Amino acid sequence: MIYTVTLNPSLDYIVEMNDITLGALNRxxxxxxxxxxxGINVSQVLKTFETPNQALGFVGGFTGDYIETLLHTLDIETNFIRVNEQxxxxxxxxxxxxxxINAKGPRITTENYMALQDIIRELTHEDTLILAGxxxxxxxxxxxxxxxxxxxETGTRFVVDAEGDLLKNVLPHKPFLIKPNHHELGDLFGVTINNCEEVIPYGxxxxxxxxxxxxxxxxxxGAVFMNQEQVYVSTVPKGVVKGSVGAGDSMVAGFMAMYEKTHSFEEAFRYSVAAGSATAFSTGLCTREKIESLLPEVRIVKF
Known part of the structure; x- marks a missing residue:
């Protein structure tokens, strides 16, 4: 089973407008x-791939209730820790x-955090935990x-999608997958990265x-996939970008969903790129139909 962790989830109010004028009425x-x-985005895209998963994290108040209701409507399992604030x-x-405009979020107590740790300690080598955000x-x-x-300690495979020191400091624990973008990778090493070839030495x-x-x-x-044995460089499909929110999460979900099914790094990477692009070209998260339609445009070269 794949488990996702969202430590500070949200109820997202998404509005589409022709333009916005500060200090005036906008419709x-x-x-x-x-x-x-x-993490919740990852859970939703995993479900798009029909990959069973469970969403973990902290929720509270009527907004937390609504998040759980929405996820259950999508047939996504949840096991959130309840907190005292919205x-x-x-x-x-x-x-x-x-x-x-992102809000701060509720206070998480020591007891809340220990309850989450207890859940994670129950996972085994057959499970994957995705830490995101x-x-x-x-x-x-x-x-x-x-x-x-x-x-x-438990042998649970884990994935981290974070930036800066949050990412750097988990590396000694040997994450199965990390997914920085080129800006985040450049920030880690104090350099500017402009193309796929420049990614490779830092990857x-x-x-x-x-x-x-x-x-x-x-x-x-484009995008780059690397491990000890191989390096793949991918093109990305062409399309009208409607937003970047969730695109990286979709890449993580697409990769893990297809790797679970095929155990092929190349195929998992192909779907990862298609899923990220499909979300970027959509108002919300990607659909399976949109992903499949973009796959022919994803060309992968082995370096």
């Missing part, structure tokens, strides 16, 4: 209310420029390291630091 063209948070509401404005200010910055350490360094598999996305410039 929407379209709007939607969706469960949000990187789950946050984030606003995503899609106009000429994409604008996000930021850590709430009420939790320690070492939270991912602590959860990764539990996975090492290899991440592997030397402990990562088993690395995907680096470069938006319209």
């Amino acid at each position: 929407t063209k379209n709007e939607a209310i969706l469960p949000g948070g990187k 789950t946050r509401i984030n606003v995503k404005v899609k106009a000429e420029q994409e604008t996000e 930021s850590i709430p200010s009420s939790l320690s910055t070492t939270t991912y390291e602590e959860l990764a350490s539990i996975c090492q 290899k360094e991440l592997i030397n630091m402990g990562a088993e598999n690395v995907i680096v996305s470069l938006a319209g410039e």
Whole structure:
């Protein structure tokens, strides 16, 4: 079973507008209310691939109730820890420029966190845990390291989609997969990365630091997959980008869903790129039909 962890989930209010003027009345063209948070996004795209999974994390109040209801409607299992404050509401404005207003989120107590640890300790070598997104200010910055350490003890395969020190500090625990974008990779090493070829030496360094598999996305410039044995470089499909929210999460989900089914890194990478592009070209998260339609445009070269 695949388990996703979203430490600070949200109820996302998504509004589409022609343009937005500050200090004036603005009207929407379209709007939607969706469960949000990187791990929750991964869970939804895994379900698109018909991959069973369970969403873990913290929820509270009527907004938390609504997130659980929405996920259950999508036939996604949940095992959230209840907290005493409301789950946050984030606003995503899609106009000429994409604008996000993200709330802080509820306080997570020590008891809440220990309850999550107890759930993760029950996982085994047959399970995969996906840690995605930021850590709430009420939790320690070492939270991912602590959860990764539990996975090492139990033999649970784990994936990390985070940035900066959150990502760097889990590498000694040997994550199965990490997925920085080229900006995040450049920030880790203090360099600017402009193309797929420039990714390769720094991706290899991440592997030397402990990562088993690395995907680096470069938006319209392509993507790179690497491990100790192989390096693949992929083109990305052409299309109209409607938003970046969830594209990276879709890449993680597409990769893990297809790797579970095929155990082929190349095929998993192909679906990863198609899933990320499908979400970028959609108002919400990708559909399986959109992913399949883009697959022929994903060309992979082995380096």
